[in-house]
Every structure is written in structure tokens, then in C-alpha cells.
Amino acid sequence: MSFTSLTFLVFLGVLVVLYYLVPRKFQWALLLLASYAFYLWGGGKTVVYLLITTCSTYLAGRLLGGLNRRLKALPAEERKAKKPSFDRRKKQVVLAACLLNFGLLYILKYWSFTAEVVNNASGFHLPAPDLLMPLGVSFFTFQSIGYVIDCYRGKYAPQEHLGRYALFVSFFPQIIQGPIARYDQLGPQLLGEHQLDWDQLKYGIQLCMWGYFKKLVIAERIGVMVNAVFADVWGYSGSMMAAAVLGYSIQLYCDFSGGIDITRGVGQMLGIDMAENFRRPLFALSLTEYWRRWHITLGGWMRDYVFYPIALSSGFRKLGSFARKHFGGVMGKIFATSMATFVVYFVIGIWHGANFRYIAYGFYNGGLITAGLLLEPTFVKLRERIPIRWDGKGWHLFQMARTSLIVFVGRYMTRAPRLITALAMIRATVTDFQLQSFTDGTLLSFGLTAFDYWVVALGMVVVTAVEWYQEKGGHVRKWMEGRGALAQWAMVMVPLLVIVLLGAVGQGYVAAEFIYAQF
Amino acid sequence: MEELLQLLTETCPGIDFAGSEALIDDEILDSLDIVTIVSAIMDTYGVTISVDDLVPENFNSVAAMLDLIQRLQA
Numbered sequence: 053m054s055f056t057s058l059t060f061l062v063f064l065g066v067l068v069v070l071y072y073l074v075p076r077k078f079q080w081a082l083l084l085l086a087s088y089a090f091y092l093w094g095g096g097k098t099v100v101y102l103l104i105t106t107c108s109t110y111l112a113g114r115l116l117g118g119l120n121r122r123l124k125a126l127p128a129e130e131r132k133a134k135k136p137s138f139d140r141r142k143k144q145v146v147l148a149a150c151l152l153n154f155g156l157l158y159i160l161k162y163w164s165f166t167a168e169v170v171n172n173a174s175g176f177h178l179p180a181p182d183l184l185m186p187l188g189v190s191f192f193t194f195q196s197i198g199y200v201i202d203c204y205r206g207k208y209a210p211q212e213h214l215g216r217y218a219l220f221v222s223f224f225p226q227i228i229q230g231p232i233a234r235y236d237q238l239g240p241q242l243l244g245e246h247q248l249d250w251d252q253l254k255y256g257i258q259l260c261m262w263g264y265f266k267k268l269v270i271a272e273r274i275g276v277m278v279n280a281v282f283a284d285v286w287g288y289s290g291s292m293m294a295a296a297v298l299g300y301s302i303q304l305y306c307d308f309s310g311g312i313d314i315t316r317g318v319g320q321m322l323g324i325d326m327a328e329n330f331r332r333p334l335f336a337l338s339l340t341e342y343w344r345r346w347h348i349t350l351g352g353w354m355r356d357y358v359f360y361p362i363a364l365s366s367g368f369r370k371l372g373s374f375a376r377k378h379f380g381g382v383m384g385k386i387f388a389t390s391m392a393t394f395v396v397y398f399v400i401g402i403w404h405g406a407n408f409r410y411i412a413y414g415f416y417n418g419g420l421i422t423a424g425l426l427l428e429p430t431f432v433k434l435r436e437r438i439p440i441r442w443d444g445k446g447w448h449l450f451q452m453a454r455t456s457l458i459v460f461v462g463r464y465m466t467r468a469p470r471l472i473t474a475l476a477m478i479r480a481t482v483t484d485f486q487l488q489s490f491t492d493g494t495l496l497s498f499g500l501t502a503f504d505y506w507v508v509a510l511g512m513v514v515v516t517a518v519e520w521y522q523e524k525g526g527h528v529r530k531w532m533e534g535r536g537a538l539a540q541w542a543m544v545m546v547p548l549l550v551i552v553l554l555g556a557v558g559q560g561y562v563a564a565e566f567i568y569a570q571f
Numbered sequence: 572m573e574e575l576l577q578l579l580t581e582t583c584p585g586i587d588f589a590g591s592e593a594l595i596d597d598e599i600l601d602s603l604d605i606v607t608i609v610s611a612i613m614d615t616y617g618v619t620i621s622v623d624d625l626v627p628e629n630f631n632s633v634a635a636m637l638d639l640i641q642r643l644q645a
Binding site: 205206340344355356359360361363364369372373385386388389392393425 | 601606611613614620621625
């Protein structure tokens with residue numbers, strides 16, 4: 053059931069009415085029922101994977117909670133003596149949960165790729181069955197493993213009720229494309245009792261509309277042109293390839309952030325405040341900052357469950373001591389941390405899928421960020437020598453443009469069908485950039501009219517203006533509330549009309565899935 | 572306190588450690604800074620800071636970091 057289908061709107065409408073009508077102690081059960089109905093509608097038989105992950109991580113959480121409780125109950129001396137043995141057992145539980153769930157994820161998402169590479173390289177014939185990918189498998193696996201690790205660390209007591217835990221894993225607005233929630237943030241809200249708050253309901257609807265605007269008016273429209281170029285990529289000049297990648301960058305941002313807006317809007321309608329996943333990445337001044345603003349919950353997950361454990365592991369600490377001894381200076385201090393950073397960005401790259409282009413994407417981001425960290429002392433010295441205003445608006449604009457260009461180049465890798473194609477397209481963009489292809493009618497041969505391009509361009513102006521206002525500390529919905537009743541009414545009706553009239557809906561429209569749903 | 576402040580300033584130059592009580596909450600320190608600081612503290616004070624100790628309350632201020640070190644030394 054796609055967020056953009058009429059079925060979903062009916063489903064949501066009925067759910068919201070029922071949610072505030074049923075006795076509040078049953079609200080969580082209604083959400084669980086709705087979440088599984090949503091999943092079965094879209095995922096069918098693959099619900100079995102969701103059940104395996106739910107049951108295995110629930111069990112792991114219970115075991116870890118029991119071990120933590122038993123250790124805590126021991127007298128101080130005995131606790132100290134038995135801690136290593138308890139820690140060992142806790143690690144075994146986490147390892148088993150990780151092996152089962154990441155193993156499943158590996159088989160579903162990466163096995164075909166592994167078999168293909170091994171078969172091509174060695175002549176073996178490893179079987180590569182065409183497995184049906186469960187809806188949102190990466191998202192619910194990461195979210196559940198995060199829960200298990202938090203239980204291991206004793207961050208909170210595990211949820212003892214299987215049904216209540218199952219809701220945390222399967223909550224329908226977030227299962228397709230996140231955000232990847234933390235149990236201590238989302239769990240209590242899902243299980244709490246919620247009274248109808250008209251303001252929250254209104255804010256939720258407004259946020260959903262903003263998401264639909266980005267998805268249906270901008271992303272779906274520009275996606276037509278992107279798909280047309282990538283369907284016959286060698287039939288076009290380098291400049292058209294660049295235009296398609298630019299279009300894809302717009303499509304991806306509006307698709308993903310729009311989808312998250314709908315997710316958070318639905319949550320708000322139900323009285324649930326879900327984690328922020330985007331913080332205006334267009335305004336990032338560096339690639340590191342970009343990744344702190346884009347898909348925030350995945351970055352946070354990687355930081356807490358991959359980066360910290362790696363960076364603080366004995367191996368990396370030894371590497372750090374070695375670097376400090378042999379390299380000295382700032383390089384010595386940050387070398388090991390930079391290597392851990394590289395690993396994280398590499399993992400983020402392959403998180404997107406099993407393909408050489410995602411591996412290259414991981415290397416690209418990890419390599420640039422690591423190089424930036426290691427070269428920072430040199431940049432500091434350079435900045436001291438060049439007499440310009442380093443805190444001025446001009447420099448900030450340059451940094452934003454530079455970051456956008458780096459992200460733009462990376463997008464070749466995530467959209468091209470193969471790594472070799474992406475590299476050839478980057479080359480063609482530089483060597484075969486024909487300005488006249490923007491005016492000779494080529495752009496109008498992709499199934500979009502000049503009006504469509506204007507809609508996309510103006511849509512992006514609106515998105516950028518709103519984000520600029522937010523970046524300055526403004527709150528759009530509160531600003532709207534400060535206007536008169538007529539203006540407020542107009543501000544709801546105009547976007548609704550825009551979505552209905554300019555959105556990719558109507559006859560022949562097939563409710564489109566979100567790009568990140570495939571990850 | 573002075574010794575720790577000096578170590579922090581040397582480890583992450585450019586950050587006003589003395590003037591903030593919300594180094595993590597206000598995003599003055601990022602994850603990279605934290606790991607660099609943790610390594611420096613472990614090397615200098617001979618304590619073991621685990622991943623479980625990496626919570627904002629332990630790194631929001633110099634006093635909080637000193638408190639963590641003293642707890643781990645006890």
C-alpha cells in the first residue's frame with residue numbers, strides 16, 4: 053500500500069477515526085493491527101521475515117534484560133567477580149541476534165551479488181535464487197538490532213510484552229523508509245494513551261501535505277525525465293546526462309524527504325512525535341555536515357553502533373598509539389579515528405545495496421571525508437595565509453556550492469545501472485558538455501513539457517525558500533497560525549489544489565513507491 | 572580541572588570548553604571530537620572508557636568529564 057495511493061488515504065482516515073474512538077488502553081493494539089494489515093497488503097508472504105526479526109530480537113532483549121537484572125541483584129563483591137562471565141553471555145546473545153538478522157539481510161540483499169561475483173571470478177556455480185525482498189527489511193533490521201544493543205548496554209529495560217514490542221518493529225508509517233527509531237524515544241509514545249489534539253492533527257495533516265507536494269508535484273514529475281535519459285543513456289550528450297543526474301538529485305531529495313514528512317505527519321496525527329531524518333542538507337557547508345543533515349537516523353545508528361565500538365576497540369586504540377608515535381602532530385592524533393570514519397561511510401555506501409557502484413559510493417564518501425580530516429591542519433595553515441573573509445557570506449555560499457557539487461558527483465554512482473556506466477557518464481559530462489542541447493528541444497523529448505520544467509523549478513524555489521526560512525530559525529506552521537483565518541484557510545487550500553492539479557495523480561497514474569523503499 | 576582543561580584544549584583546539592555546559596547538547600562536539608577526547612583521556616589518566624559511557628551527560632562539560640574520570644578511577 054503506497055503512501056500515494058487512494059487506498060492508503062482511506063486506510064489512514066479510518067484508522068485515525070478509530071484510534072480516537074477506541075478505549076485509549078487499546079490504541080497500541082489498534083496500531084499493531086493496522087501495521088500488520090499495512091505490511092501484509094504490501095509485503096504479503098514476506099511478513100515471515102518481519103516476524104523472525106521481531107521474535108528473535110524480542111527474545112534477545114528479554115535474555116539481556118534478565119542477565120542485567122541478575123547481575124545487578126548480586127552483592128558488590130560477587131558482582132565484580134561474575135561480571136566477566138555475564139558479559140561473555142551477553143555478548144553471545146547479541147552475536148546470535150546479529151548473526152541471525154544480519155545473516156538474513158545478507159542473504160536477501162547481498163547473496164545474489166556475492167554469487168554473481170564468485171561465479172564470474174572462479175567459474176563456480178553458486179546458486180542465486182531470486183528471493184522476494186521484504187518491505188523495509190534494512191530499516192526494521194537496523195532498528196531491532198539497535199534495540200538489542202541498547203539492552204546489552206543496559207540503556208533501558210527490555211519490553212516484556214511481545215505484542216507491544218512487535219508494534220515498535222512494525223509501526224506502519226516508518227517501516228517503508230524509516231526513520232530508524234530508538235526504542236526509548238518511540239516505544240513509550242507508541243504504548244502511551246493519546247487524547248485527540250486538534251492542533252497536532254492539523255499539524256500532522258499539514259506536514260503530510262508538504263510531503264505529498266514534494267513527492268507528487270516535484271519528484272514524480274522530474275522522475276519522468278530522469279528515467280527517460282537513463283533508459284537510453286548513451287543516446288544523449290554529457291550535458292543531458294548531467295541534467296538527468298541533477299534531476300535525479302532533486303527527485304531523490306523530494307522523494308525521500310517528502311516520504312519522511314508524510315511518515316512524521318501521520319505520526320503526529322496519531323499523537324506520536326517521530327525522529328527527525330532531514331535537516332535541510334542543501335545548506336550543508338561540508339560533506340561531513342551533509343551526512344549529519346541527510347538521513348540523520350541512519351547516521352546516528354552508524355555512530356552509536358558502528359563508529360563508537362570500532363573507534364574505541366582495542367585494535368583501533370593500538371592503531372591510534374602507533375600513529376601518535378610515528379606520525380605525531382594532528383595527523384597522529386586523528387589517524388585512527390579517521391580510519392573508523394572511513395569504515396562507517398563505507399558501510400553506509402553498501403547499506404544502499406549490493407553493487408560495485410554502492411561500494412564505490414562508500415569509498416567516495418569515506419575517502420573524501422577521511423582526506424578532509426587528515427588534511428585539515430594543512431587547510432588551517434592555508435587559510436591563515438590567504439587574506440579573505442573566511443566567515444563571510446561569499447565563503448559560505450562557496451562551501452554550499454562545493455558540497456552540492458561533491459554530492460552531485462556521488463549521485464552518478466547511485467543512479468547509474470553499473471559503476472562503469474557511472475564513471476563513463478562523469479567523463480562524458482566533462483568531455484561532451486553541449487550547451488545547445490538545453491535549447492534544441494532535447495529536454496522536451498523526455499515526456500515533459502516546458503510547463504512541467506517550470507513546475508519543478510518553481511517547486512524547488514518554494515522548497516528552498518521554506519528551508520531557508522527554517523534554517524534562519526523560523527517555524528512555518530507557527531507563522532501560518534499568526535495569519536488571519538482567511539489566509540490560514542488559503543494556505544491549506546492552495547497547496548491542496550496544487551497537489552491535486554499538478555501532482556502526478558489522475559487517470560492512468562500508478563501509485564509510485566518511494567526510492568528508499570528499495571534499500 | 573585545570574589539567575583536564577589543558578588536555579582538552581590541546582586535543583580539540585578552537586573549542587571553548589570552559590564556556591559551555593552543553594558541549595554535546597548544543598552540538599559543539601561531534602562524534603569525532605568525542606572519540607579523540609576519549610582516547611586522550613584514556614591515555615593520560617589510565618582509565619578505560621567504554622562505549623556505554625558515551626552518553627551526553629558524561630561529556631557535556633569539563634566538570635562532567637572530570638566526574639567520569641574520577642568515577643572510573645575509584
